[in-house]
Amino acid sequence: MLELEEKDPANQSTTPGRIFKIIRDSGPLYANDIVRRSGLAKSTVSAYVDKLLSVGLLREDIPEGGKRRKLKVAESAGYVVGIALGQSHLDVALCDLEAETIDSRCCPVSLLRESPEEVLGKAVAFARELEESAGLGPQALFGVGIGLPSPVDYANGVPVNPPVMPGWDRYPVASFLAQEFTCPVFVDNDVNVMALAERDKGAATGIVGRRGSFILVKAGTGIGAGLVIDGEIYRGAKGAAGDIGHIGIDGDETLCPCGNRGCLEAVAGGRALLARAEAAAGSGRSPFLAAELAAGSPIAPALVAKGAASGDEECIRLVISSGASIGDILAKLVNFFNPSLIVVSGGLTGLGERFIASIRESIYRRSTPLAAADLVVKKSALPGGGGTTGAAILVLDEVFSHRNVGRLMRGLA
Template sequence: MTARPANAHQARLLRLLRDGGPNSRAQLGDQVELSRSKLAVEIDRLLETGLVVADGLAASRGGRRSHNVRLAPGLRFLSVDIGATSVDVAVTNPELEILGHLTEPMDVREGPVAVFEQVLALADKLKDSGVAEGFDGAGIGVPGPVRFPDGIPVAPPIMPGWDGFPVREALSQDLGCPVMVDNDVNLMAMGEQHAGVARSVRDFICVKIGTGIGCGIVVGGAVHRGATGSAGDIGHIQVVPGGRQCACGNHGCLEAHFSGYALARDAESAAVDGSSAELAARLAAAGRLDAADVAAAAAAGDPTSLTLIRDGGARTGQVIAGLVSFFNPALVVIGGGVTGLGHTLLASIRTQVYRQSLPLATGNLPIVLGELGPAAGVTGAARLISDHLFSPA
């Protein structure tokens, strides 16, 4: 990518073309507050930069036909969504449509050097498949708090060895393009906002329940990261006073009582102590259990698994109810690996939130599962880097 928009008008035009696809000059003029002559100047400047290209004549609206323009079709964004136990790498076009998507198991505890070797190998595989020759920018999500302006993880509880690692700087050098880094749940929220269940919503929260638990907060259409980048770290809100010790060092955190890790531990305990024959059979067959095993056992009618899901949903709902009363969102989105638990989990969360929050906040509040699944994070990563590149230099 050779250029950035020179001003806010050009940035707005680029984002409109990203979000709406090819469009006519006349229709773009309807959406931005510019005179026809000023609009023509800004589009001509974008055409000169190569960020935008002509795309034929638009449909007639009466009178002289307008010309279509679109983002340069050769632009490519690399999207990386690093989880605790897997990594997703994708390539998108400038309208953020996914052209190639690879996922592999990965242990974030191996540290940044090993993880990024795997990321770069997957990026090379995508290049070799022909979807990209190079990258104009890259968005990266990591499962922990990030000091956003610098792209640096800060004391992430489930990421030993990552504290202070210059992710943005290191990957920018390796990839040869601009890089932006954010918490993975913020990217999930941005993905659902761009192409998922939150497309038409300006104020919502997106709760990711995976190995850990986090919350993306979108206010007025923009992610709210807080003063230092740690907004939405709800996994470490206490739900059981004096409860289990959490990876963060405190006791009784939501994450310690209900997350992918906590659920697997509780399921294995139930299998070993004989309270669930279904889980015991699965443990004997596989040697370990995870959230998918609990979901399958619950679907088979196992009472212990159903109780684990309902109790976890109630505790998560307890925290979300507090957020709803405080923030009054228009929508709550639930995503992450544990959403394989499906409607049993969702029903438990809904019951707790509707019971605990004020009627004014919940009277018209949808609480829904995310639409995009594993594509949410990589879509959000592309949105993150394109927001950066489609901003005035």
């Protein structure tokens, strides 16, 4: 099919989608830019642009002082709902067709204690509230996306063997939400969704661009990676690609809840770090943490970072060893995958710049010079890791795929 499309650049079913994608990725654009970027005839571009304008998916944008019109996505022609579910919090955002947040809601949840129906019910209630307060009707809802802290079978929209979510294994999340919203629903792993947010709105935009390749690492209680290859999420055969938390660190014997020894998550994840910090406070090895614990401060990554900044040697050691273990595994990925960017996100980034620096140093030390040349390792700057924004982008990528834009146009005409 793909071959056919390539041989027939004016293929009717996918051409509007191709044009729309170019404008989504790089707009606002002049019609001439679209002709140049697509390789399509000027008359073809012009005909489809007119159709996309008439059904309301595109709008004209006249630059200040300019005479000629530019074309951009009609961001207010509809909206999407992005849901980010964490172990202890739920975030729901109403977004426009460029994945900009119109309004959002959040609340604490417990995936250990609450059933999927309870948690998803809260998400649905938030979405309804947001639609209502923005004065939007359900007919303008293009789709709903959700990121789950679990491996996900993407084709079926179900979580698979989630480690700490009793009752969620193979729970039909997509069909539950589709029944509530009567629109397309897309379910993915939280890390993949965060990677999409970095691609379009975060670290990747200035470095590799929307068609680039990079790795997003979420370092929190768990550790996982999202792989973006030429602008697309790589999910692997079953959706398990990027699950780096259970890759073993050579020579480490720490027992992991998965039953293996030396897993990255068991050695360098948030739970392991906080347990070590507590032990260091209890034994007095860290005078800073001992004093903070005695004063009633909860042990958290930010506190360990503060201790490290104040010169507490044990805190410095904790930060550096966690970063070094993560960097050690990432170096293997760099040798294999050769990305030009690694974005680090998640709760452990609260450990500060020293943590990122130790990841970077460990990657450079352990990867081959060619693979590491020009590699950028940086911390995510997106609030909350971009979970709801990424979930919105997941929906937009699907409903605005090459094939679907043509269908959408026929529906709107």
